[in-house]
Amino acid sequence: MNFRADITVMPHRALLDPQGKAVTASMGNIGLPEIENVRIGKHIQLDIVADSREEAEAKVKTACDKLLANPIMEVYEFTLAELESVA
Template identity: 55%
Template structure:
């Protein structure tokens, strides 16, 4: 069965996010001072062929832990969509 994994990788909340800080500052310069905090991350979509949702979930987890996210600096979450 085919699955699509939608993965979000974000900097850990405890760490400074220089890209987010730059975006926040520039939004303020553009008159959008209501924006308080910006965190910049990445969104990744994977197409997965797996026998079950559990297998697809495990494959996604492994891909994130081994390659897509740096556990020292980033956290990840994901959703799976069948079809």
């Protein structure tokens, strides 16, 4: 079975997000002071082959914990969709 995972990795709420702060400040300069609290993270899309949805979920979790996210500074969440196999 083929799955596509959509993963969002964001800095922890409690942490400063300097990139987001800089972008928030820039919003005023382009005439959009109504935009506030910008926070910037990563979005990762990947394809995965697994025997079941549970196995795919476990593998995506492993990939996030080991490689894609830094659990000290970031939180992640993901959705998993089954791709139609081209049989």
